[in-house]
Amino acid sequence: MDPLAAVIGAGLVVVAALTAIWQARRAKTAEQELRRVEGELSAEQHAARHDHLTGLPNRRWFYGAGATLVGTADRRPLIAVLVDLDDFKRINDTFGHRAGDEALIQVAEMLAKGVRRSDVVARIGGDEFAVLLENATEESAHETAARLEDLICGCEFTHDGDALPLSVAIGVGMIGGDDEPHAVMQRADEEMYRRKAAA
Numbered sequence: 001m002d003p004l005a006a007v008i009g010a011g012l013v014v015v016a017a018l019t020a021i022w023q024a025r026r027a028k029t030a031e032q033e034l035r036r037v038e039g040e041l042s043a044e045q046h047a048a049r050h051d052h053l054t055g056l057p058n059r060r061w062f063y064g065a066g067a068t069l070v071g072t073a074d075r076r077p078l079i080a081v082l083v084d085l086d087d088f089k090r091i092n093d094t095f096g097h098r099a100g101d102e103a104l105i106q107v108a109e110m111l112a113k114g115v116r117r118s119d120v121v122a123r124i125g126g127d128e129f130a131v132l133l134e135n136a137t138e139e140s141a142h143e144t145a146a147r148l149e150d151l152i153c154g155c156e157f158t159h160d161g162d163a164l165p166l167s168v169a170i171g172v173g174m175i176g177g178d179d180e181p182h183a184v185m186q187r188a189d190e191e192m193y194r195r196k197a198a199a
Contacts, residue, residue, distance in 0.1 A: 054108035059124040066080070171190065
């Protein structure tokens with residue numbers, strides 16, 4: 001074999017090998033970048049639908065889930081339980097916002113533990129939470145509401161050794177006819193304020 005041809009052939013093999021290595025590294029880098037972008041997108045989507053403090057679904061997600069459930073063909077019974085913390089401003093004013101945040105986190109954890117796996121707990125406002133009950137009866141919804149109220153009111157919340165006075169008002173709204181989630185929540189809200197006024 002011609003020595004020059006052998007050198008050129010060897011050089012081409014080296015170039016091909018280097019090109020293959022470069023392409024493999026480039027593909028790996030592109031794959032890593034794609035995974036990073038997908039991860040960031042997933043995190044952004046999660047943040048858009050969840051409350052940053054408690055990690056619970058937020059108002060937007062809650063109403064979206066309610067609308068989806070209402071729109072299903074079998075129109076399963078849908079009930080909303082609205083939970084509002086009493087005098088929450090007093091906790092913030094007396095003990096500070098960090099204490100208020102800790103109380104909200106503890107309440108969120110209690111609500112999540114106090115319902116069935118199929119139920120959805122969301123933080124829909126500053127000191128307002130909501131629970132979406134599927135396949136529940138009016139009786140079982142009121143039992144759930146009473147259990148959640150007992151759970152929260154019977155627990156001693158503390159911050160830096162100070163007892164935090166926490167109580168709740170709870171309202172229940174049932175779906176009926178062609179109701180949308182907002183109508184159900186409105187009824188739960190009205191019941192909650194009736195109970196507050198009667199207390």
